[in-house]
Amino acid sequence: MPRIPARKENGFAWVTGASSGIGAAVVRRLVARGWRVAATARRADALAALAAESGGKVHVAAADVADAAAMRAAYDGAVAALGPIGLVIANAGIYLPVDGRRPDPDLYRRTFDVNLMGVVHALACALPDMTARGAGHVHVVSSATGFGGMPTSSAYGASKAALVNMAECLKIELDRTGVGVSLSTPGFVETPAQDDNAFPKPFMISPETAAARIVAAVERGGFETTFPRRFTWILKALYALPKPVYLPLVRRQTGWAGPGEPPPPTRSAAAKA
Ligand SMILES: NC(=O)c1ccc[n+]([C@@H]2O[C@H](COP(=O)([O-])OP(=O)(O)OC[C@H]3O[C@@H](n4cnc5c(N)ncnc54)[C@H](OP(=O)(O)O)[C@@H]3O)[C@@H](O)[C@H]2O)c1
Numbered sequence: 001m002p003r004i005p006a007r008k009e010n011g012f013a014w015v016t017g018a019s020s021g022i023g024a025a026v027v028r029r030l031v032a033r034g035w036r037v038a039a040t041a042r043r044a045d046a047l048a049a050l051a052a053e054s055g056g057k058v059h060v061a062a063a064d065v066a067d068a069a070a071m072r073a074a075y076d077g078a079v080a081a082l083g084p085i086g087l088v089i090a091n092a093g094i095y096l097p098v099d100g101r102r103p104d105p106d107l108y109r110r111t112f113d114v115n116l117m118g119v120v121h122a123l124a125c126a127l128p129d130m131t132a133r134g135a136g137h138v139h140v141v142s143s144a145t146g147f148g149g150m151p152t153s154s155a156y157g158a159s160k161a162a163l164v165n166m167a168e169c170l171k172i173e174l175d176r177t178g179v180g181v182s183l184s185t186p187g188f189v190e191t192p193a194q195d196d197n198a199f200p201k202p203f204m205i206s207p208e209t210a211a212a213r214i215v216a217a218v219e220r221g222g223f224e225t226t227f228p229r230r231f232t233w234i235l236k237a238l239y240a241l242p243k244p245v246y247l248p249l250v251r252r253q254t255g256w257a258g259p260g261e262p263p264p265p266t267r268s269a270a271a272k273a
Pocket residue numbers: 016017018019020021022023040041042043044046063064065066091092093094095114141142143144185186187188189190191192193194
């Protein structure tokens with residue numbers, strides 16, 4: 001399988017979900033490595049603070065990733081300011097827990113609009129330009145939750161599994177165009193997204209460590225990077241088990257095996273209960 005590394009000589013990096021957590025840390029890491037960066041998220045004030053901190057190396061391209069027209073305007077503005085695109089890090093994402101006893105279609109719709117269509121909107125802007133030039137790299141931030149089922153994650157996990165499949169499809173198709181495709185499947189990373197998560201979070205790493213892994217991976221050009229490996233490789237081994245073994249094991253490990261009320265997925269839900 002060919003390695004197609006991201007190279008800053010090919011153009012600027014576009015990072016979505018750049019206003020906090022992993023995305024903001026990726027922007028800082030890329031700037032430190034000499035990249036020019038366009039940063040997208042909804043909170044323009046947080047992006048402006050990141051741009052000020054970078055000494056002018058970050059272009060603010062505020063947009064809701066679920067809005068195709070807003071993403072097109074953000075992309076066109078970034079190209080006008082920074083020239084051709086060399087790298088996309090499609091990172092914006094949300095976790096909305098779903099109670100499987102009362103599945104709420106709005107939670108699934110919102111999750112897929114941001115986590116899946118948000119990536120599609122970024123790629124729909126960048127890939128035609130990259131493939132026309134035969135240069136560039138796109139990186140999709142999925143999750144170890146995308147490997148298989150977890151309680152309360154039937155929307156989030158499904159959207160992240162879809163991203164794994166999407167990245168594999170694109171990798172197969174795009175290798176011959178000279179455009180790289182890669183994927184990350186993080187375990188737990190200490191970001192605002194985890195603030196309200198009531199699940200145990202073994203081997204949680206900092207956003208800076210996650211960003212260092214992602215940036216090193218895209219600059220190396222392989223396909224999948226998963227981290228922290230001491231956690232995600234165990235998960236991969238578990239997911240490889242036959243489902244009659246795996247499913248009861250996860251049920252027991254996550255506290256869903258007992259007869260009473262299942263554990264609340266968020267701290268705020270636990271406080272209300
Ligand atoms: N933290 C973890 O343990 C973990 C593990 C595996 C995978 N991940 C994935 O890593 C990615 C980053 O998450 P994080 O942990 O860094 O969480 P975070 O700190 O909450 O960051 C999420 C980012 O996505 C942006 N975002 C959310 N909805 C958006 C929308 N509609 N349009 C544009 N931007 C939007 C947020 O910005 P605005 O609110 O300003 O729009 C923010 O910049 C996500 O895809 C997440 O699923 C995280």
